[in-house]
Structure formats: C-alpha cells, structure tokens
Amino acid sequence: MRLYRLLICILFLATQPLFTAKSFAQKQTRKPNIIYIYADDLGYGELGSYGQKKIKTPNLDKLAKEGIRFTKHYTSTPVCAPARCMLLTGRHGGHSFIRGNYEMGGFADDKEGGQMPLPEGTLTIAKVLKNAGYVTGAFGKWGLGMNNTTGDPNKQGFDYFYGYLDQKQAHNYYPTHLWENGKWDKLNNPVIDVHRKLAPDAPDSAFNYFKGKDYAIDKIGDKAQKFISDHQKESFFLYLPMTIPHVSLQVPDEAVKEYIGQFEEKPYYGDKNYASTKYPRSTYAAMITYLDKQVGEIMEQVKALGLDDNTIIMFSSDNGTTFNGGTDANFFNSVAGLRGMKMDIYEGGIREPFIARWPGKIAAGITTDFVSVQYDMFATFSDIAGISAPPSDGISLLPVLTGKGKPKTREYLYFEFGEKSGEIAIRFADFKAVKSGVRKNKNAAWELYDMRSDEKETTDIALKHPEIISKLDVIVKKEHLNATVKEWEFIDPKF
16 A cells, blocks of 8 residues: 555656646746726826826836837827727728717717717727637727627627726716626716806815716726636736726815825816816826826736736827816826827827836837837737737837837828818828818818927928928828718718
8 A cells, every 4th residue: 555655656746847847838828918008088298207297107107117118109090989999900090990989879878879889890909819819808998889789899809898888978987887798787876967067156065966986997997807817817808998087087085185285276167068176187187196006906916916927018098188178288298298189180199108018028118219000009919919910000019019020111100080170190201291171171281290300290391392292192092991971081072
C-alpha cells in the first residue's frame, strides 16, 4: 500500500510541470482583453495629462503616465450617434450609414424611440470580435437603435448590454430606468423633466427636483465591473461609452462638495436647456472627476484579477466639449485653446484625447503626434485580437501603440458632417482643409490651415496654395457616397 502511494506521488510530481506549462501556454495564447472607455462631450483639454489645471483626473493621468498619449487623435464626426456608429463600423462620414442624430420619439418614457437604428447586416467590431471568440459587452450610451429595432445592441454583436438605448434619455442622470438586454431595469428615481426651467428667484430647495437616488453612472459602472469579474477567464471586449460629462449637470452632492468654494460661480436656472444646478462649475468639474474615479476602479479591478498584462485599456471621447446646459468651456479651457466645440469640424470639435495602456506591450510615458482617427479602431481592435480585419476606412494603430513595425501609410483623413451648415474637412500632411456652409452653397470656398504653426486655425492660407485646393474636391468626390436620408445629404442632393 505504501509503495502504491509512493508511485502515485512520483507520478503526480512528474506530471505537475506539464500541467503548469500547459496552463501557462493557455494564458499566453489567450487573446488580449480589450477595454475601450468612451467619454461623452469631453473636450481635448479637460484631462490633467492634456493640460487641464482646474479639474482633477488622477486616474486618467496615471493611465497616460503608464501608457501612450496621442496628441493628434480625432473623432470621426462631432456629434454623438454618428461618432458611435463610425467607431463601431470603421467608416468615415462619407461612407457611414448613420451620419447624424436622427431622432425617433420624444423625451418622456412613453415616447422613448431612440435614434435611427443600425440596419440588419451591419458589420460591427463587436460582431468581428465575437466571431473571434470574445465575450462582448457594452455599458453606457448606445444611441444606435432601440431594443425593438435592428439596432438593438444584442443584434449588433454584443452579448450583453446595460445602459441607455435612447440618447435623449441620457440627458438625465437619474432616469426612471436603464436597459438590460432589451428589458427595463427600473431605478429608484422619480420622473424628472430635466429641461424644465427654474425662475431666477427660485429657492435653493428648487434644485432638489433634479436629484434622485440611483445615479446612472454608478449602475453602469457596477455592471461593467461585474462583466469583467464574470468573464475574467475568457477573452472579453468591454465597450464603455459613459455619458459624462454630457449635460445635464448632475452628480451626487458628495462629489460636488469636493469643488464648492474653489470657483466663483452663479446658479444655472436652465435658460440654455438641461437641468438647473446651484453650482454649475463645481458640478461640471465633479462630473469629470467622477468619471475619472470610475476609470480608476476598473484599472484597480483589472490589476487585482491578474489581468493587467493581457488587457489593453483605452480612453477617448466622442466629440469636443458642449456649449449649453450651464457649461463654461472658456473658464475650464476645455478645448485647450483650439477653435470650435461640439458640432464643429474645426479642431475643438473633433480633436480628442486618446490614451492607451498595456503593460509589457505599450511603453510607459510615451507621447505621439501620429495623426489618427476613431474609425481606425475597427482595424486596431482586429489587429490586437490577432485576426484579419475586414475592409474599413481606417488603419491599425497597433504598430504605433507598441512601437513595433510601421503603420500603413495613407494620404488623408476625411470628415463629413451633414448637420449644422454642412461641413467637410480633410486632414493631410501638415495641413487641414475645411469647407463650411455647403448645405446652402455647394461651391463654398475651402479654407486651408497649416497644422504645424496654426493648430488654432486662425489664418486661412487657401489663396497661397491653389495647387492644394484644386485637389480637394476630387477627394470629396472619391470619398462621398450618397446618404441614406435626405437630411444628411448636402454634398450631392437629388431632391
């Protein structure tokens, strides 16, 4: 009997290294986890790592310190829904199915209709990664169709969704409900009309109308962290489009207290829409710091679970800072002195922070001026996953991220925005060309700016470079496909 036990022990010890080696090999060959965090209306200059002086963002600054920071990264278009569509499908504004915030329904719960849905058969990066063996989850603001449409995130490649389906509902951080895989998740909040205005002589108690008990960001953050915990032994893609700092200005009182007294400010009574607040500057700063804390919690969780070395965490924003709802872009220098804001195709409207951290793969403390755009992420995520990327309008940024190899060369970035006046931009070499007012004047003049010396786009040098201007309309003709709805078609209308 003793000899039998000895033989069993020897056999176990002899085979143990094999089991360990096998486990190690499985860990090494498992596809990297991808976490992409997407802020909403966060300006280029609103993080400490991008020059912000008044708002505290220690976790995102740490993310930049431990990874790579891009200084010339662009959103695909300067408003919410189309930016999300282009990010997930890898298409620029001249090719994207969704090119604007096409609203369906109203603000009230019984009028919730969402935005124009992604059509059936859309190839999203979630579908690509799911097909490659990833578990996929989206948490936050969707804006690409309701649960009863083809745009349902569960029909567009996401195994799990939690958050706002309708962007209009996301104007309120204390909603009556959020959506979980096509079903209501009722929250402990009253019905709040965030667009109700207060009288200038309203008492302090009137501001309490815009407060609730269940803060949507907490609910979304908790669900995202549970997703990571539940799938820590699998390869996962976590898309986290948080709604901060998009107005309304709403955040728990404890967060606002961190800033009250630091700024000179007056109450906001809703005259530029969205919820009123007694401390608009403090609330706005607190919202961004609140977002930063959510990012910090995810960073800590990934590290605690031992996933750091096999997880890339990325952060960016969908467009430049907003101009209404009690915000004060000038006070915070929200776009770092750049021209324009949300809904502008100038730098302040489309240049975004972009940070990526991946220990052992991305060197720490790197800054790059490589010109990139969010429709590059489709190819980038595919490359990170080690799979061939389906055709898209972007290129893989993995060589830039890791410093290994060279990215594919391209002549220009193309931007097309059908809302507002109808705007086009082309970013190429050291220049950027802009054409505005195309909806009323198809032959509107091109503006040209030297991005080496004039990033604030103050001096139009188009007349000095006729050889460049002559090529721009050719590029537009090449890149533009007719839009799916007439409201977005301003370059070649057929009506």
